[in-house]
Amino acid sequence: MNPSPSPPRQSTLLLLDRFRLESGGEPVPLCGNAQRLLAFVGLRRRVPRCVAARTLWPASTEAHARGSLRTALWKLPCRAQGLVRCTQESLALADGVAVDARDLARTALDVVGGCGPPRVEPVLMGLLEQGDLLPDWDEDWVVLEREWLRGLRLHALDTLSERLARQGLPALALEAALASIRIEPLREDPHRSIVSTHLAEGNLVEALRHYEAFRHLLRAELGTEPSPQFARMIPLEWRCAARRR
Structure with missing residues (x-):
């Protein structure tokens, strides 16, 4: 199989609030199946082709789902084709492609694990300013990812609030706690x-x-x-x- 083309420079996959793909700061329009494919691979980073096919086309037979996956990959526009590295067994997001939902999860995990940076203000703003994962999508795999990310963010905000209070920063501690309350x-x-x-x-x-x-x-x-x-x-x-x- 020929290698996939190189990904566009400065490619960003944005999944919080709504789906957006940007290349060099410019939006890249995608059809529905292409959006679902990129969102799924972007969240998992690497996934077996059979898993992607079964998840994205759950009502189809395995053969039809695999065919739909091949079609979705083939129909990716030129500016998006390099984002997915394809082999016969798996799909992977190309190195260097930023995914905002993964960045949010990494920040939250660092906070919960106690290994966040010493300056908490940028971390707090990152946790505060992001929206829900693909809020208008109702597929089962999206709902599960959305609830996992929401719960992780809540735990991070609670942890951050306690840490800020111990550091003698009550205003920021209250802001983190209030952000958690606004979510749940x-x-x-x-x-x-x-x-x-x-x-x-x-x-x-x-x-x-x-x-x-x-x-x-x-x-x-x-x-x-x-x-x-x-x-x-x-x-x-x-x-x-x-x-x-």
């Missing part, structure tokens, strides 16, 4: 981080106000209360006084 409002961890940060700063009224707001949200949405561990962060007399008002 009913998770308790970021709310606890906010209350803990307010208490450490001596902002008792803000801590109590946030706890009560979360308590009302939980009761309205799930009919439950914050955990006993969270409740113990706020003295009982404060909670009672707030509810008598």
